Amino acid sequence: MSLAKWTVGLMAGMSMLAFAAQANAGEVRVTVAEYSAKTGPYFEEVKKEFEAKNPGITIKFEVVPWDVLLQKLTTDITAGTNADLSIIGTRWLIDFVQQGVAEPLDSYITPDFKGRFIDTFLSPSIMEGKTYGLPIAASARALYYNKELFEKAGIAKPPATWTELQDDARKIKALGSGAFGFGLQGKEIETDVYYYYAMWSQGTEILNKDGTSGLGTPGALEAAKLYKSMIDEGLTEPGVTSNNREDVQNLFKQGKVGMMITAPFLSNQIKDEAPKLKYGVAAIPAGPTGARGTYGVTDSIIMFKNSKNKDEAWKLLDFLFTTEQRAKFTQGEGFLPVNKEEAKMDYYVNNADLAAFTALLPDARFAPVIPGWEEIAQITSDAMQKIYLGGDPEAGLKDAAAKANAVLKK
Amino acid sequence: MQNRFLPYLLTLPSLFLAAVVIFWPVWDLIQISTHDVNRFGQLREFSGLANFASLAADPDFVAALWRTGVWTVLVVGGALLLSVPVAMILNTDFYGRGLARVIIMLPWAVSLTMTAVVWRWALSGESGMLNSALLGLGLIDHNIQWLASAETAFPMQVLIGILVTVPFTTTIFLGGLSSIPDDLYEAAALEGATPLQQFREITFPLLKPFINIAIVLNTIYVFNSFPIIWVMTQGGPANSTDILVTHLYKLAFRIGKLGEASAVSLVMFAILLVFTMIYVRLAMREQRA
Numbered sequence: 139m140s141l142a143k144w145t146v147g148l149m150a151g152m153s154m155l156a157f158a159a160q161a162n163a164g165e166v167r168v169t170v171a172e173y174s175a176k177t178g179p180y181f182e183e184v185k186k187e188f189e190a191k192n193p194g195i196t197i198k199f200e201v202v203p204w205d206v207l208l209q210k211l212t213t214d215i216t217a218g219t220n221a222d223l224s225i226i227g228t229r230w231l232i233d234f235v236q237q238g239v240a241e242p243l244d245s246y247i248t249p250d251f252k253g254r255f256i257d258t259f260l261s262p263s264i265m266e267g268k269t270y271g272l273p274i275a276a277s278a279r280a281l282y283y284n285k286e287l288f289e290k291a292g293i294a295k296p297p298a299t300w301t302e303l304q305d306d307a308r309k310i311k312a313l314g315s316g317a318f319g320f321g322l323q324g325k326e327i328e329t330d331v332y333y334y335y336a337m338w339s340q341g342t343e344i345l346n347k348d349g350t351s352g353l354g355t356p357g358a359l360e361a362a363k364l365y366k367s368m369i370d371e372g373l374t375e376p377g378v379t380s381n382n383r384e385d386v387q388n389l390f391k392q393g394k395v396g397m398m399i400t401a402p403f404l405s406n407q408i409k410d411e412a413p414k415l416k417y418g419v420a421a422i423p424a425g426p427t428g429a430r431g432t433y434g435v436t437d438s439i440i441m442f443k444n445s446k447n448k449d450e451a452w453k454l455l456d457f458l459f460t461t462e463q464r465a466k467f468t469q470g471e472g473f474l475p476v477n478k479e480e481a482k483m484d485y486y487v488n489n490a491d492l493a494a495f496t497a498l499l500p501d502a503r504f505a506p507v508i509p510g511w512e513e514i515a516q517i518t519s520d521a522m523q524k525i526y527l528g529g530d531p532e533a534g535l536k537d538a539a540a541k542a543n544a545v546l547k548k
Numbered sequence: 549m550q551n552r553f554l555p556y557l558l559t560l561p562s563l564f565l566a567a568v569v570i571f572w573p574v575w576d577l578i579q580i581s582t583h584d585v586n587r588f589g590q591l592r593e594f595s596g597l598a599n600f601a602s603l604a605a606d607p608d609f610v611a612a613l614w615r616t617g618v619w620t621v622l623v624v625g626g627a628l629l630l631s632v633p634v635a636m637i638l639n640t641d642f643y644g645r646g647l648a649r650v651i652i653m654l655p656w657a658v659s660l661t662m663t664a665v666v667w668r669w670a671l672s673g674e675s676g677m678l679n680s681a682l683l684g685l686g687l688i689d690h691n692i693q694w695l696a697s698a699e700t701a702f703p704m705q706v707l708i709g710i711l712v713t714v715p716f717t718t719t720i721f722l723g724g725l726s727s728i729p730d731d732l733y734e735a736a737a738l739e740g741a742t743p744l745q746q747f748r749e750i751t752f753p754l755l756k757p758f759i760n761i762a763i764v765l766n767t768i769y770v771f772n773s774f775p776i777i778w779v780m781t782q783g784g785p786a787n788s789t790d791i792l793v794t795h796l797y798k799l800a801f802r803i804g805k806l807g808e809a810s811a812v813s814l815v816m817f818a819i820l821l822v823f824t825m826i827y828v829r830l831a832m833r834e835q836r837a
Binding site: 208209212215216233237239324325326375376377378379380381385388389392394510512513516520521523524526527 | 586587588589590672673674675691693694695696697701781782784785786787798800801802803804805806
């Protein structure tokens with residue numbers, strides 16, 4: 139075949155591609171994480187309302203289970219077939235920013251728009267002075283306790299310190315009802331975070347001031363010893379390393395666990411699945427010096443740099459972050475309000491559970507914004523699992539700290 | 549002259565297809581594994597064998613490599629040992645054979661992931677079916693935390709692996725058994741051969757090519773099998789039930805080390821290729837002899 143023929147063929151192909159792109163003008167594709175069964179229907183509603191108000195723009199939501207979201211994004215970006223907008227874990231954002239995948243939103247953000255957000259939740263999405271994402275979901279963790287078990291065991295109020303928590307767990311165990319004192323998560327996502335609660339109360343941070351891993355500090359060791367002693371004493375559920383967050387939550391819903399630390403969405407689940415359960419929400423216990431920490435999490439919605447329909451995509455973002463839309467989404471999923479006006483609504487003000495969470499926000503730690511964070515989280519989870527299975531805390535933490543420091547040095 | 553070229557010409561379409569679906573991805577993997585690559589698969593500078601070197605230095609990879617060997621041998625071996633008698637029974641004529649065949653094949657009809665999810669529930673420590681059954685039968689006096697440590701989790705995963713491999717293997721053997729003519733057995737019985745002798749002298753030798761096929765195909769499937777281990781333990785606790793595929797998945801999609809993950813993938817490809825070549829050669833030579 140002659141060169142001319144090739145060229146003609148190529149041109150024809152390219153014009154077809156251009157045609158295809160044109161046909162897609164005004165279409166905004168959005169990858170969203172499936173937080174619960176309510177996520178899909180909510181975004182269906184959004185599509186209907188938004189398209190009615192903005193003729194000419196079509197929205198396509200791709201609802202993806204949270205577990206495979208990062209995998210999907212990785213493969214989509216590699217292949218160049220990513221959507222225009224996507225929800226991501228804010229802790230992944232640094233990778234997206236460093237690799238030039240995320241578009242800064244500052245040119246779209248007006249002071250009025252920025253004013254809608256509670257700063258605590260917007261700030262994790264700001265990097266090097268630029269806003270790369272908007273917090274679509276925010277959450278923190280607090281201590282859930284079973285009021286009925288507490289009453290039976292003669293405990294007047296939720297534990298304020300870890301020492302009190304241990305005592306309370308002993309009392310619940312002594313009831314002999316088969317209920318476990320403290321639900322300890324030892325498997326899958328956030329296994330590391332469950333350990334940080336104890337570690338933060340020792341005044342130890344994930345990263346030391348000099349940027350090395352906090353796992354090698356005496357505070358980290360104390361925290362690991364605390365959990366291990368509770369396992370050895372039988373104050374936790376048996377088989378800690380076979381229970382992920384949902385498993386421990388299920389035990390709590392069944393009234394089999396006296397206390398556990400988890401996110402606000404457990405309240406929604408209890409309301410639906412175990413409405414008779416009497417429970418309370420309290421602050422995460424403090425350590426000997428009064429230090430305490432909860433885990434703050436935000437998920438951000440980002441715009442991709444290679445998006446062809448940025449203006450349309452921004453219109454959708456503007457719509458998603460109106461007070462009305464925010465309230466619908468947040469209340470359905472059981473998250474915390476990220477929007478100032480929304481936070482003033484009766485639903486939040488008069489909700490004792492949520493009040494416990496928002497009261498903890500000053501103590502909230504967000505995942506550190508460093509490349510390789512996922513690897514350090516994995517290293518920490520692995521180390522904890524070894525310790526929970528009977529490994530030596532000192533050796534385990536030393537090894538984990540060395541591995542984490544190697545990642546941090548890169 | 550034309551006759552000599554014809555076979556090549558006829559295999560050309562399938563060769564082309566193989567090139568697209570096999571050689572191209574492998575080439576891509578070689579590219580990624582020999583470069584410094586970011587977590588979105590964009591290649592940066594050439595890094596030679598650095599990714600392979602860091603794998604060799606990673607104790608988790610080495611442990612996963614050995615465990616994959618153990619996993620494959622146990623599951624494939626177990627499935628073969630179980631499938632031969634099952635196939636022989638299903639090959640005899642008895643009342644309700646159709647139903648029995650359906651029951652044996654059923655695990656095959658259910659998706660592997662779904663099977664694994666159901667087993668994960670069944671093996672749950674506090675509310676699992678297995679524990680309550682064993683408690684009810686009086687075989688244990690307290691709940692066993694099946695998935696809490698590798699000592700109990702891995703053997704259970706192997707057993708489930710065997711369970712889901714049996715239907716396919718049995719199907720192959722049933723095909724093999726039905727190809728053995730009945731008169732061989734009749735003649736042997738006439739000569740006074742015992743059932744054991746019949747099995748050793750007739751059934752087993754004639755079934756051998758089918759056993760070889762089952763070994764090769766099952767090894768490839770089981771070696772690459774992801775859902776059972778991933779759904780039940782995600783290779784945990786502390787990577788103690790990881791096989792190469794689950795290790796690869798974590799490297800690629802959790803931690804974002806696509807270079808090392810591609811290297812694992814190539815190692816797996818090489819192991820299977822070498823195994824298959826050696827095995828097929830040995831099996832062929834035996835048949836010719």
